[in-house]
Amino acid sequence: MTVEPTRPPLAVTLGDPAGIGPEIALRAVTRPDAPHCLLIGPPAAAARARDLVSPKTQLRAVDAPEHCVRTPGTIDIITSSRSKVHPYGQISAEAGQLAHEAVMTAVALAKAGRVSGIVTAPIHKEALSKAGVPFPGHTEMLEKYSGVLETGGRVAMMLANEELRVVLVTIHVSLREAVEQADYAAQLRAIRLAHKGCQAFGIGSPRIAVAGLNPHAGEGGLFGREEIDIIRPAIEAAQADGMNVSGPWPGDTVFMQARQGKFDVVVAQYHDQGLIPIKYMGLDKGVNVTLGLPFVRTSPDHGTAFDIAGKGVADASSMIAAITMADRMSRARRG
Ligand SMILES: NC(=O)c1ccc[n+]([C@@H]2O[C@H](COP(=O)([O-])OP(=O)(O)OC[C@H]3O[C@@H](n4cnc5c(N)ncnc54)[C@H](O)[C@@H]3O)[C@@H](O)[C@H]2O)c1
Ligand SMILES: N[C@H](C(=O)O)[C@H](O)COP(=O)(O)O
Structure with missing residues (x-):
């Protein structure tokens, strides 16, 4: 037929x-x-x-x-x-x-x-x-x-499976360039695209967690100042815009917390920080979505x-x- x-x-x-x-x-x-x-x-x-x-x-x-x-x-x-x-x-x-x-x-x-x-x-x-x-x-x-x-x-890369959604601040660049590119504008852009992207998935007010760049999200400046100087101000700006966003959270535990249901999406600072948790859960489960198109x-x-x-x-x-x-x-x- x-x-x-x-x-x-x-x-x-x-x-x-x-x-x-x-x-x-x-x-x-x-x-x-x-x-x-x-x-x-x-x-x-x-x-x-x-x-x-x-x-x-x-x-x-x-x-x-x-x-x-x-x-x-x-x-x-x-x-x-x-x-x-x-x-x-x-x-x-x-x-x-x-x-x-x-x-x-x-x-x-x-x-x-x-x-x-x-x-x-x-x-x-x-x-x-x-x-x-x-x-x-x-x-x-x-x-x-x-x-x-x-x-x-601009667009952003989201990877999602049934338990976890991740949006990247930086994508296909060296780690050194990623640190350079993960500036205030890139943070805010990724947060906004994560917010809109989750809304497109039917989540009205998504709980967005932003991962830190440095070990333990910088540990109060002991391991780097990006969290204090760049990431937190971007989070505060997004909060002022009405988004339900928090962080910077330590990257080594934030994905576990999201998977347990505390967050709807994690904004990760660089490619492997965000994609290892998704791919480690199984290459058969994840989907890559381009947000902002x-x-x-x-x-x-x-x-x-x-x-x-x-x-x-x-x-x-x-x-x-x-x-x-x-x-x-x-x-x-x-x-
Ligand atoms: N969407 C895309 O276009 C996309 C996504 C990821 C990687 N890449 C590119 O693909 C190329 C190869 O990347 P790589 O080797 O790092 O990763 P890969 O995902 O191609 O392979 C990694 C491992 O997983 C296995 N694997 C992957 N997909 C599988 C499947 N469907 N069934 C069974 N086993 C599977 C492979 O055999 C390999 O052992 C690189 O150029 C990379 O940039 C493209
Ligand atoms: N970073 C992606 C991954 O590891 O799955 C992959 O390279 C594909 O990226 P594009 O969708 O930009 O081709």
């Missing part, structure tokens, strides 16, 4: 063709209970993944989301013209370029409201860099391509896993969770 879609599909980009992205995407979108999805990526990678995880599925090339028809056993795909097969597990400029192209296509469709949101399979940052793409990851790319920067906005974007919480690509053993749970969350968020946005 063919069902005419009533709302645009979710765009699912295939990520780096040398990684597990195509296979987890195929596994996720061919589930019987999956929402309507449109794949975007290189045709050879899609066909190889289909052969690996869902050989009976037909891939149908379409040139626009409006031409998608939801048919059991068939998945629509917008393909790039090139169809070379990339060896699994190898960093290459061409694979990075193909991954980048898919994201650009998806963003253009999302900005025009022609897809309900974007779910991105993992890209390899070194491949992206080899391809000359001047962004370390999707988040920075989406901030630029979405037009958010032009309107004076004019459209929905989610992603699994893991990378390209070159070590297992093509072996058919990649766990698609996080990809499935990312698609489920994007579907839920896009329905909530549409009302």
Whole structure:
């Protein structure tokens, strides 16, 4: 039976063709209970993944989301013209370029409201860099391509599972740069985006905890003054704006407290401070959400896993969770 879609599909980009992205995407979108999805990526990678995880599925090339028809056993795909097969597990400029192209296509469709949101399979940052793409990851790319920067906005990375939500003050930079970048404006921006992001998840007045930068949140200045000079003033400004925010809390215990229910979200100062607690709870559970965009974007919480690509053993749970969350968020946005 063919069902005419009533709302645009979710765009699912295939990520780096040398990684597990195509296979987890195929596994996720061919589930019987999956929402309507449109794949975007290189045709050879899609066909190889289909052969690996869902050989009976037909891939149908379409040139626009409006031409998608939801048919059991068939998945629509917008393909790039090139169809070379990339060896699994190898960093290459061409694979990075193909991954980048898919994201650009998806963003253009999302900005025009022609897809309900974007779910991105993992890209390899070194491949992206080899391809000359001047962004370390999707988040920075989406901030630029979405037009958010032009309107004076910024985005933030949130990672969430069923027990914990984390928003980062700084993302893909060295630890040294993270300390430099975690200034007053960055603190306030992350707090505000965490506040709005939680509201989008239905939490009216989210309890936001801000983690300190230094051991024991600086221990009154004994281990650094960032908490006193930068983080606390930003928290006070956010409180004056009516947000339910507290801290700076010691980073080694604040995630445990949030998981126990004391906070709805933790604002973490740098990448590994925030993502280790989430990933340690299981790569199968977390979802990466970009806050501050004019459209929905989610992603699994893991990378390209070159070590297992093509072996058919990649766990698609996080990809499935990312698609489920994007579907839920896009329905909530549409009302
Ligand atoms: N959303 C994204 O685009 C995204 C997210 C994280 C990392 N990355 C990038 O991916 C590349 C590789 O990163 P990494 O090696 O640090 O982390 P990784 O998440 O790719 O792999 C870490 C370990 O977890 C395992 N693993 C990951 N996903 C799995 C899955 N679905 N099923 C079973 N096992 C899984 C891998 O086999 C590996 O042993 C890097 O370039 C990194 O920046 C991209
Ligand atoms: N920091 C993310 C993680 O570790 O899961 C990852 O690198 C993906 O980031 P983007 O969504 O910006 O590609």
